[in-house]
Every structure is written in C-alpha cells, then in structure tokens.
Amino acid sequence: MRHFILVYFFFLGFLAFSQKTDYQALNLNKALTENANAVVRVDEMVVELSALNSMNIRHKRAVTVLNEKGNAYATVYVGYDKGRKVKNIQAVVYDASGKECDKIKEKEFKDVSAVDGSTLYSDSRYKYYHYTPIEYPYTIELTYETTTKNTGEIPSVWRFLDDFRVSTEKSSLSINYARPDLKPAVKEKNLEGIVYSKDDNDKGFSFEARNIPALKEESMSPSFKEIAPQIMVRPVNFQYEGYDAKIDTWKDLGLWMSGNLLKGRDELLPATKEKVKTLVKDANNDLEKAKIIYKYVQENTRYISVQVGIGGIQPINAIEVDRLKYGDCKGLSNYTKALLNSVGVEAYYVHVEAGREKVDFEEEFPDLAQGNHVILAVPYEGKYHWIDCTSQVHPFGFIGDFTDDRKVLVIKPDGGEIVRTVAYTNEQNYQLTQGSYALRTDGSINGNVTIRTRGIQYDNHFTLAQRPEDKIQEHYKNYWHNINNLKVKTYRFQNDDSAVEFTEEVSVDASHYASKSGERLLFAANAFNNFDYIPDRYYDRKLPFEIQRGFLDEDEFSIEIPDGYGVESMPEAMTVENKFGYYRIDFTFSEGKIFLQRKFLVKKGTYPNSDYTAYRDFMKEVSKNDSAKIVIKPIL
C-alpha cells in the first residue's frame, strides 16, 4: 500500500507539471471530442479537513470549449456566503494552440448577490467573470480556494462527468484529514464503465478518473445525475454552524436535526394555540384535525423564500411564520407541524428530493446534503399521510408528482427513518373522457365533453380551476391542438378534495373540423383524446428508458352526423396488448350516431434500450388508430 502511494504522488506531480503548459485543443483525443460540446481537461479538488471546524478546499478546473454550447461548462463562477470565504481566485484563458492569451485576476471578478427571481432575499453571493470567447476551441482554467468552519458542507458528490455531451480528460478528488475521526464516508456509483484509480490510507483518500467519453442524451432515459459516474461523500464527524455532529445512521441524522436545528423552532404564541384549538374543536379524530389545519395553512400562508445565514437548512421560527404568514418550504412545514402538535396531532418533518424525476435518498448513506425540499408526514392508524405545505391547492394527503414514490428522510423525535412516499401508478392515474358532438354539413362540430381525472392526471388538470379565463382558453387550445379553430364556449370545474378527483365539463365548437372533399366529410372520430406523441427516433439507442408512472385513459364519445348523411367508411376496431400496456379502440354506428370506445393503458417500468423500438412502434400504432378517419356522405 505504502509503495503505491509513493508512486501515485510522483505521478500526480509529474502531471501537474506537464499540464501547466499543455492545454492545446487542436489535437485532442477523438474519443473525447466525439459528441462533446466541451472537454473537461482537468477537474481537481483537494479537500483538507484539519479540524472538526476547519475545512479548506482547493479547486482547479480547466475546460476546453469546443463550441458555443460548451460555454456553460466553462463559466468562471465561485459561490460563497458568510460562512465560506473565497481566496486566490484566478482564471487563465488559453487559445486553441494552448498559448495563454488572457489572465483574469481576483480584482477583475465581479462580486454579486445570488438573489434570483424566485427568492426575496438570500445572503449567498458569488464572484464571477464574464468571458467573451473570440474563437473556438479555447480553454479556461479556473483556480480558487475556499475555507469554512462548516465541515458539514463537504462536497457531497463528485461527478466524473459534468453532463451529457461533455467529456472528461482527467478528474480527481482528494480528501485529506488531520485525524482519522474526520474521515468522511464514501460511496461509489456507476464507476463500472470508466477507468479510475483510488487510494485510501490513514491520512486521506483520493479518486482519479481519466478519459471518459461524452454521453449523448436520449429522451425518456434516466436523468444524468442518476447515471453519471460519481462518488458520494458524507461527513461522519462534523460541525455545521456551530453544531457538532456524529452521524452513522439516518437515525443519528434525524436525532441531530431534531436536537439542534429544529429544536425550539416550533414554539407558538398562546393566542395562536387558542385559535387552532377553536378551529379543530368539532373534529372527531386526529386526521380530521390535520385536514382542518392543513386547509387553514393553505388559506392563510404563501411561499416566499428568504435565506439568511443558517437558513439554508434551518426553518425560521413558527412564531415568525405565524406573524408574517409566509415562509419557504422549511418554514411553512415547521409552522404546520407546530400547529398540528399544539392540538396533539403528531407530524414529522421530512427531507425529500423533489421534482418530477424521482430521486431516492440513499438508504445506507445518511447525509445532510441529500434532498432539496421539506414536506410533512402525518402518521395516522399505521399509515403516513403526506402533505406539502408550500402548495395552496393540493388536497390533504395528495402530493402529486413533485414528491411521490421515492425514499425520503422522516425526522421523528426518536431519530430519522427512510420511508418511501405514496406512489401513483398505472390505473391510479386515471382519466375518463366522455363526450358527444354533432357534426354539421359545413364540417364544424359542436359538443360537450366531461373529463374526470385522478392521481397524477388529477395533478396535471386540477390547477386549471385557479387559472384566469385566458389561460384556461389557452390550455384547451393546446390540449385539443388537433382541433383547429377550437372555441371553448363554457366550462365548469369541480374539484373533489376528499376523493381527489377533478371534473371538467366543457362545451366547445370548432369550424372546419371535418375536411370536405366534394360532398364527403372526412374527420378523425377521436376528437377529444387524440394521442399523437411518437417518441423520438434513434438510429442506435444506447440508454435504457423509463416510464416513471404510467396511466390509464378511458374514452366514450358519441358523434351525431348530419341528417341525410350516411357512413361511407369507418375504421376497424383495434386491440394491441404488450408489456408496455394495452390499447383498444372500436367504432359502431347506429341510429344516426357513431359510438367510439377507447382504452389506453401505459404501464410504469424501466426497460432496456433494446425495447425502445417496440415501445415506439406501440405509440405509433396508437397514434395511427387515434387519427383514423371516418368518411360520411349524403345518402341519395
């Protein structure tokens, strides 16, 4: 082992020397430039943990940008805040031949606030320099150093690839620690396909990977973050804003959160407690109480983000939220939890990674850095009811596709616990569309449609009720983009909170829906749920693909044709069944009316790349049958 280290460091030293002068970009390895907008020439981070409250990070990163799209990976940018100081920041620009052509010193960097549009205020800041490239390729090397007392902020993930269409020539992370107890835990992910070396000894460890070609993005593939070769790093013994921690399990992490950052944050003024008590006085059980309080919070608060100091991870006091009636996810969740607790209803603070893309917490890797959102879990009769306090519209217990079906950290008084949130899959994401329309001889249609949705389909539809008229019109124009000249005459919505079912009753008309050919009228019978999505075509699909949730649609339409007209032609009934789902459509004609029945099920699943063509063919088949036309003409 010892021998290896010596060789290793010698090797590093040699490289550091040679690379200083070698950022030429004219003769790059073809394996690195293929499919790439940028090549990370070197990404090298050295973390020194010298004490529980002292961490220094040196970072050197050089990126060769091959075209305009690659600029995003060569931004000269370093974030910092009150607890993190930046020094020795410098950027050097090299031209294609590797000749230095610009050097940007610390004083030329702009130092600005990181407040963005969605945040009212944040004390995060960053230093940056806007470089205007004059030719491609070019290379920028950025070096800087940061120091902080918050050893809890150790970089939590190191990706050996930046993104799709970016390759890496060399990437390394070294973490050195002054004492063995400062050693962070590490977990390797997706390193199978890359060439890398690692070293581990009692002073530190390091990983180094070389020559990783760029990956191409493909639709429906797992997210880049999920498939990227990476190592996860988490501190075991650390300090965060003055709080010491020793974390070996999720249980520990939960205990540390509730014993420190959440401690005392849930106090309320006596008047508030009284008010809540009055609110729930008629409730029969804890679940009813929880529903009343959630509704109260939804009606009386709103989401506003203010991030000051420790605020990145600690909620503001419940008393403060009660007074201002706004807060971020942490503040609103903590406030709701406080209200619930004050009337004896149990509720737990939950860390979750939110987003449409489902991301699990790592079961065996307790880490404060996982998650980007906070929700609440309300235990009742052996089951968790999940609520998102930042939403003013979601029904109690319904979290939609933002936080569904993923492993999260539930912080209970006796410690943390990894739990999977509620899943909405396949038939649960249900839509029933029923409608009737009359076709006139000029090709126009006039009809009524009722759409009922549940599950994730509910999530996609129910916010309509909150939108203004013009946005609703716009929604239907997009939703029924297959109908030109669509006019929504009336609409009525009914949102059943307790059943989590949304009903839309819409009456529409449209001129020229059917196209005229002589005296014939030609039209797609399936006017109100016409599926025309065909997945992208790939000559050589490489990545697996995911159907994250699945859904079931059922449709029943009756179509009245003009008096004196008869059906000349009607499509055949069609049934398709395969591992991805099921599709059936059939048409009947009786007493001047055409009846259409349709059922379309797509099943949740992850499939290998080799299945992609079959999946695409299935969608093509559905799209083809949905657009199948009926021909009617006058009966003589």
Next chain:
Amino acid sequence: MISTKKLPLLLAFISVQTLWCQEIQFGEVSKEELLEKEYALDPDAPAAVLYRYQNTYMQSNNGYPRLITEIHERIKVYNKAGFEYATEQINLYNGRSDKESVRKIKGYTYNLEQDKIVKSELDKDQIFESELSFNYDQVKFTMPNVKEGSVIEFEYYVSSPFYWLIDEFRFQKDIPVKQVRAELRTPKGYNFRQTQKGYVPFTSQENIKRDNRIGMDVVVTSFDLRNVPALKAESYVDNIHNYRAGALFELVSIDLPGYPTKSFAHSWGDVAKSIGNTDDYKNQLDKTRSFDDELDAILSGKTDKLEITNILFKYVKDNTEWNGMDGKSFQHGLKKTIKEKKGNAADINLLLVAMLRYAGIHANPVILSTKENAIPFFPTLDRLNFVIAHAKIDGEDYYMDATEEFSDVNLLPIRDYNWGGLLVDNENMVWKHIFNIAPQKAESMYSVKMEVDQEGIVSGNYRSRFTNHAAYRFRESLKNQDLENYLRDKESKYTGMEISEYEAKNVDSYEGHVSESFHYRQENGADVINDKIYLQPLSFLKIEENPFKLDKREYPIDYGFPFRERYMVNIKLPEGYQVESLPSAAIIKLPDNLGIYKYAVQNAANGIQLSVTFEVNKAVIAAINYPYIKEYYNQIIIKGAEQIVLSKTDNEYNESTAGSR
C-alpha cells in the same frame, strides 16, 4: 446625457413636505374594498391597483438639488394568482459616484376577520436590499399576512441626485388600475417637455402655483386616470413597453431670471450633433492607425468601393467578437478592440466605420435604439443604446452591423429595425434622423416532390431556399445544432415523419441564400379509406394554427420583415388511382396591398401540381388592420386543410359505366 456642469446651480429652494391634497388617504381602507370579490371591468384580473399616487418634485438638500418621488399604492388581491403583486421591487440607479436611495417605506396589509378590519404592518427587517446589476440596486419587500381578498398598501420616497432625469410616469400595469394620480412639480424656468405614449387616451393639467414658502413659482403637471386596463402581450409585438400608457419628460431649457437662457437638445439633429462632439466620435474614431498595414494588404489592388466595403465588413466580423453589450460609446476603444478582438457594439461598429474611412469610403456612425430598448419617443441621447455603420457609395445607402454572425451589408439584425437612426456625419456637418432603414423582403421557396402509395405512405424529396432575413433566421436556427437533435425535433414536429439524406448548404456563411434538402417518409401521410386515398397536398408545410387569438388588438403587428413564401408541390399518384376531386383555386387578399395568398392546383400528366404563394408586404402592420390579418390566417388554414381525393381507376370506370350508360 446632460451633464451636471452645464446646469446653473439650482436656486436654493425648499420644497413643501406635506403631500398635496389627496382624495385617498394612506390607511383609510374601506370595508367595501375588502369585500370586493372581483374587478368589475376585468373579472379575470388576479389583482388590481385600487389607487396609485405619485408625486415627483425637486428639493434642495443642503444646497444639493434632489429629485424626490413619493409613491403611495393600494392593491387589491382577488385570488392566489394575485399574491405576486404583494411583493414590491424598487430599482434604484447606482451611478457609482452617486446613487438613488429609498426611504420611509411603510406598508400594511388589511384583512377582514369576523367583519372587522385587521391590519398587519410590514416589518422593517423584512425589507431587503441587494444589487441587481452593476448600475442598479434593488429594494424588495413582500407584505405580511396576505390572503385572497386582502388589500395591501404601501408608500415610500425615492430620492435621486440625478434631478434632471425624470423617469417615465407609468400609468398602466399588467393588472388593471382603478385610479392613478400623478403630479410633477418643477420650478418655473426649468422647462420640461412632455411626451405621452400608449393607446389609452389621457390628458394632463398644468398650473402655475406660487409657493410662498420657497418664494418661487412652480409648474404643477397633474394626471388623473381612471380604469386603465391591464396591458397584455401577444405574439408579434416589437416591445410591449412602447404601448404602455405613460408620460415622459425631457428638460429642454432653463430660463432663470438673471441668467442667460440655457437650452438643451431640442431636435434629433441636435442630439446627433452633440454626440458628434464627444471625444469618441470627434477624435478617437479617426485616431487609431494600428490597422493600416493589415488593411493595405487586404485591399491592395481593390478599387470598387462596394467590394472594399464588403471586404472590410467581413474583416471586422471575422476578427472581432461582440461581447453582448450595447453601447454608443467605446467600452475598450479601437486600439484595445483590435488587440483583444472583442468589444461592445460601439467598439465593433465604430471600428468598421474607422476602417471604411481609412479605405476612402464615405462612412459614418448611425446611432439607434434597438427593439429591446423600445422607441425613444423624444429627442435624447439617453434613450439610444446602439450604433451601427453607414456607408454612402454612388448615392446608395449601405447599413452594417458587424456584431452578429449572420448579419450582412444591408441585412441588419432584426433588433436594429426599430426607429431608424441618427446619422452622425461630422465631416459634412450632417446630423439627422434617418427614418427609412427598413429590411428587404425575404423570399422562401419550398419545392416538394412526393409520391403516394396504395397504403397511404408518402415519400418525397423536399428542397427549400431562403434569402435575406428568412436565410438569417434559418441560419440562426441551425447554429450550434447537433444535426441528429435537429432532425429529431423536426421529426417530432411533423408527427410520424422520418427524414434521411439531409443536407443544408451555405449555412455557416452569412452571405447569399441558404438551402435545405432532405428525403422523407410519412407512414400516415395520406388516409386510405375504402377504395379512396385522401391527402392534404400542402402536407406538413401548411400553417396549423392562427397566431392571432385576441378578438381585438391595440398595438401593431410586427413581423420583423416583409416576406414571400412560395410552395411548389408535385404529387405522383399510386398505380391504379386517379384524381376524383381537387381543392379549388383561391386568392385571398389583404387590404392596401398588405398581402396576398394564392392557391392553385391542377391535374397534369405527370401528377398533381400545386402552387401556393403567401405574402406579407410590410414588416409592421397597423392595429387597424388586425381583424383582416386574423381572418387572412383563418382562410389560409382552412385552405391548407382541404383534401385531394384519389380513387381506384377500375372502380371509377365500373361506376361510371354503370351509372351513365
């Protein structure tokens, strides 16, 4: 900009601190306002400004004049979508040596609880200041305790050392305004000219008042607007701010007893002349000679002025990179721009002017306001943000903007065609506003040869050719595109299409036309129903959706450039089929020769021939023509959806034999 030095010192005068009599007092929120469920004139509005009062006046602060603006605003929040109006952002100009500041921020939220009005005060520690950009700071706050039905009210003072620069008075927002009152008080002798904008009519009143406390007369300009509708954007708008109701003020002269009258820029000519007199335009522009040798080499033997102009335009484009910054004055200066090969708009386009002049071309800067920067409305340098190059050769005008990759001589980026420009010709002492800088007509030609088989599968060869801005736009759309992604997007746009043998020619250059060709296959290209085949001859090239959806439009339609699109489609029929019916020919015209659509189809020996022309002859079309434009698209869409019907030859034969004989 008018420099402070040019202004005689303001007489020390003290302004009246008390607010002018207001009808609506801060804090007097009524129960009716809280009970209001919707805004009667626009029931869909998520919030409305119930009242806004602005008072702007000059004040002396220890002998230093300041411009003070008092704001009082009352907003009703009707629903959750209106919550965003409970956050106020105040942008403050920071000129580095001096800056604007805001003070006395006071705010309350009013709610009705059990029939009682309850108010919640804005916390001082919930007011945040941060820098927005190099020249702007921002103060932000959001009101506490806001829920559906709340009324919020706040007031503040903005104090500005830039007292001669009065910001636009804005009377229209993206939510309706029930009442807005505004007053501007300027000391008599400081003559400001007012320009009004927007489509909402309003007037102002002017009174001269003796202010005994300062011993001076003041000019009070006041506005009172009721029921100002929300300003809503639609497609094809150059810049929505051009149509926002508001008033602009410019200082035109100072006429004080005991001082000679001091007059400032009055006309655009004056503005052009005054920038012509700045160091950048007067001296720096012709001083740099660091490019001489290089230009001598590339121009040696060239005598044709237009050729030289083209060479130099290309030279500047090839050798400099725009850093994305606007500007009518140098950021780096010519020498540094040549050395570092980059700079702002002035660095690059004035370098071009300098080089053209060196080569003996009659070249000058033209200063303008880009579309993003809105129309300037009145003569002032402050509202211009860009400069391009102009050359006069044999009496012809040539305009050039070398900042963009695909611009050409007389083919400017669309942003430049906004308002004309100011010609600054110091040598000939010509300083004037040029109106007629307009884009030329863009031509797009599409030719499709398609074949339909008995299963309804369509395969074909597509070719297109674009000129002028159509070429510019096409090049932009292809720039930095991964070809595979580009085709995938195209395939998914035209559902079911599979593309092969794709080729685009002359894409990377900015000169001349550009062309595209590919082979395609569409499984659902035609509908086969019983013995008939139905097919839309314009196929994937037809317009699917009317871009104009509003019933009424208050502002012009800005296409960017006039255009003509021509489509030639040739359809080969499958074996054993013949034409049963064809769509009829049609001509659709816009009034005043604004546009024409021609559709003609015929059955020829070698297949069906379709010819379509679609023209819009003006880049900008007045709002009054909106109903015609909307209907124009409507008709075009209907025409595009019409079908060709093919039927089997033998069936037809049988039928006709059976029927008529």
